Amino acid sequence: MTNGSITGRVRRLMVESPGSVGGRARARRLELTSSIFPDLQDMSVIDLGGTVDAWLTAHVRPRHVTVINIEDPGEAQDWITPVTGDACSAVATLVEAGLAPSCDVVFSNAVLEHVGGHANRVRFAQSVNDLSSRHWVQTPYRYFPIEPHWLFPGMQFLPVAARTRIAAVWPLAHSRAESLANARHEILWTELIGMTEMRDLFPDSRIIRERLAGLTKSLIAVRSD
Structure with missing residues (x-):
């Protein structure tokens, strides 16, 4: 067996396959999202930094999803609208695209650490709050012993x-x-953050610790009211 195939199998086992550690964590996050927002299937969602493909494989289907990504977010579906643009200025991006800059809930998974420094994280958090009073924002925890990327x-x-x-x-x-x-x-x-900065960015949110083997693996800022 070549070294490439070994490392490929390790990565699939850790993060890429549906049954991997990462795959099970993603499934648990969607289950948690559904439990926090039990009417998610009836809601409009704006996904900051996500992809169309991620929603096509999700076990829950909101009424409508708008996906904003600075890179190509994927192809439009009858219930998914992809928009190429900066999630840190989401309101302006949506207005420019001729779309309403509001939704029932904002969703973001593993994006906050990639927006380009603290100033842009502040802009990202402001975009989240400008779009809706309800949100679900996840980011890997800086002090988990293994860098996740x-x-x-x-x-x-x-x-x-x-x-x-x-x-x-x-x-x-x-x-x-x-x-x-x-x-x-x-x-x-790629800049991971800790609990203090997460609380500073989302002071009115509940911060949930996602754990693996008893250690905090990621942080999730949730506001459901």
Whole structure:
């Protein structure tokens, strides 16, 4: 068995297959979302930073979903409207697209850590609150011992130069960086946060700790009223 096939199997076991650790966590998040918003199937949702494909495989189908992503969010469906744009300025993005800048609930999964620093996280949180009084925003927890994007222990605590070198060669990354410059770009656009900043960004929300093996793996800001 080649090294590539071994690492591929490890990554599928950890995060990519439906039965993986990550796959089961995603399923639990949707179950949690449905329990917090039991009428989700009757609601309009704006997904900040998501994809059409993610909703097509979800076990719950809201009345309508608008997906905003700075990259291609996918193809439109009869109940999903994709919009290419910046989630940190979601209201302006929707108005420019001729869509209503409001919804029943805002949803975002593993996006907050990729928006480009604290100032943009503040803008992102403001967008969430501007769109709806209800939201569900998840982000990986900085102090979980394994960095979730590269599956490398403690990587988030290393200097940028060290993280860049790891990202350039580490076989368990989601995708291998094409160059050292590309690896550095991915590193600089990935910044995990802790509980203090999450509470500061969403002071009126309940912060739920998602745990794995008793340790906090991610944080979820929820407001359901």
